[in-house]
Amino acid sequence: MNFVSLGFVVKWGRPKRKERSCMKPVYHISPDHGFLNNPNGLAQFRGEFHVFYQWLPEVTPQGKKQWRHCVSKDLLHWTDQGSTLEPVQWYEKDGCYSGSGLAAGGQYYLFYTGNVRDAEGGRESYQCAAVSRDGRRFVKLGPVVLKPEAYTPHFRDPKVWRKGDHWWMLVGAQTRELKGNAALFRSDDLLHWDRVGSVLGPGLEMGYMCECPDLVEVDGQEFLLVSRQSEQGTVPLVLPGRMDYSRGRFETKGPAALLDEGLDFYAPQTFVDESGRCLLFGWLGSGEKDYQLSQPPVREGWLHSLSIPRELFVRGGALCQRPAEELKQLRRQEQRTECAGAAVIDRGTASLELSAEGLGSQAVTFDFGSVLKLCYRPESRTMQVMRKKWNGEGYDEKHLSLARLDALRIYLDQSTAELFVNHGETTFTCKAYFGADTRIHIVSQENIRVSTWILEVS
Structure with missing residues (x-):
């Protein structure tokens, strides 16, 4: 069995990682090695949260996908259970693709797609099921739905x-x-x-x-x-x-509207927990193969992570997202700053939460180590988001249409950024490899209130 405190895994029989990578997320689910993509099989079963994800042991988006499994009691501390679904049966021989999970009748059911390819490159797909009494050992039931x-x-x-x-x-x-x-x-x-x-x-x-x-x-x-x-x-x-x-x-x-406006967010999945909350995880990835494999963690033998858990709610008829309440337990060393004109905040880490309020209708800029830049322009009602390219040459840009900017809540985690704008009415998620410069430069026309916390998993 493997033990994981979110991004960091210790394996029995393997040497312990000597030094944590500066790109490895602290509080996001990410693999110790290999390629992670879609979240799968989400459920709360007998008081435990279960998250599966598509996984390959090598860093490549193409191959015979498995389901990796991790479990938590609090959405913060995760124990890696290894691969739960592996493509060994005829109906899944070329991959156990994405699907969902649920608790019913005292058992935990998984539903997934079995991928089968023939010698000529043709494809067949089978919707399959597996079941468990303890949430650990699953028995495959084979195909339950054939393609119409x-x-x-x-x-x-x-x-x-x-x-x-x-x-x-x-x-x-x-x-x-x-x-x-x-x-x-x-x-x-x-x-x-x-x-x-x-x-x-x-x-x-x-x-x-x-x-x-x-x-x-x-x-x-x-x-x-x-x-x-x-x-x-x-x-x-x-x-x-x-x-x-x-x-x-x-x-x-x-x-239709974008669920997330960012550069690196795809394949979200939801579940309803035992308290009735609708929670969501997404894949902090996507893009063409060359785009993915050009990212720096490939050199370390791993790639991608899942988003933080998000709670869904409705405001004004629109679906909104906010960070799960449990994430507040990660907060350490709150620092409050009153910013007017120009200010610099340096918490010495790129794993942190920033909350800014009192923004009003003024122009304001946030610059995170020259890697991620946010600039709100009230005259054009847009927020420009700039993320430095992996090779350091220029920025990827996106412009969000915002009639106003009331509040920002930002989660950074070494190589990820998740922005919740106006209390979750808009979200923006992207990769951002921050490096050694942990300074946050803020420029505003009038006084704004900024709170920051270092985020740690103890």
Whole structure:
């Protein structure tokens, strides 16, 4: 068994890591080695939080994916359980792809996609199940859903939940017309499933594939989450609306919006914990293969992390996100600063939380070690975000449309940045390799209040 305090793993039978990498996250889930991507199988079972993620032992986005498993009692301290699902059966021989988890009848169920390729490069996919009584040892039950003729073999990422008297499953799909959609299935026993319909009606399909579909109900409102693949790239989207379970059709009540505005956020998945919170983890990754493999941690034999756990809530009819309350337990050595004009804060670490309030409608700039820069311009109602490129030559930029900037809450963790703007109405997530310069330069027109905390996992 391996033991992990989030980013740092100690393995029995292996020498202990002598020096922690300056790029390794302190409080994010990340692998000790290999390639991490989509969060999978999220649930709280018998008081413990379970997070699985797609994993490969080598640093490459292509290969026979496994499910790595970690467990926590508090969302802060994680114990690595090793690989739980490995591609050893005929129906999954080329990878155990993404899926979901849930607790039912005193057991923990996992649903995932078995990927199978033939000698000519063709693909088949099977929606499979596994079950456990203790949350540690899982027995595979084999395929429970076969692909309907309406879809191509790009048919994956089952998400299962309970509503009314039935179990429901969403599966990401590509139609025969090569358009992105999702299929809804119904079951009475979690093992036998009937197709109900395609959730996106004519003209509402998205790109050429909808990955990792998820239906969430928060504060009495429903939202469909999809990770869209298109010629323009991959993005996580959210649609407000209502699921018509009788027809298997999601009736939208507005346009799709980005779930996260950042450069490196994809494949989010939610679950409802035992207190009723809807929590979300996302993959702090994505992008083309060359973009991913050009990142500095590849030289150390690991790549990517998951986001911090986020709680979903609704404000003004829109789905919003805030850091899970448990993260406040990581705070150490609060420092409060009144900034007017120019100020410099240096906490000596790039694993910290920053909270800024009283921003009003003024122009303000935050510069984190010249690696990440935020600049709000009230005259254009935009916030410019600049992230230094891996090779140090220039910046990747994005402009967020913001009518106002009331508050910022920022989580940095050595090589990650998660921004919660205006109390979670907008989020921006990206990789940012901060290095030795831990200074924060702030420029404002008027007085603003800034609090910072060093974040540590003890």
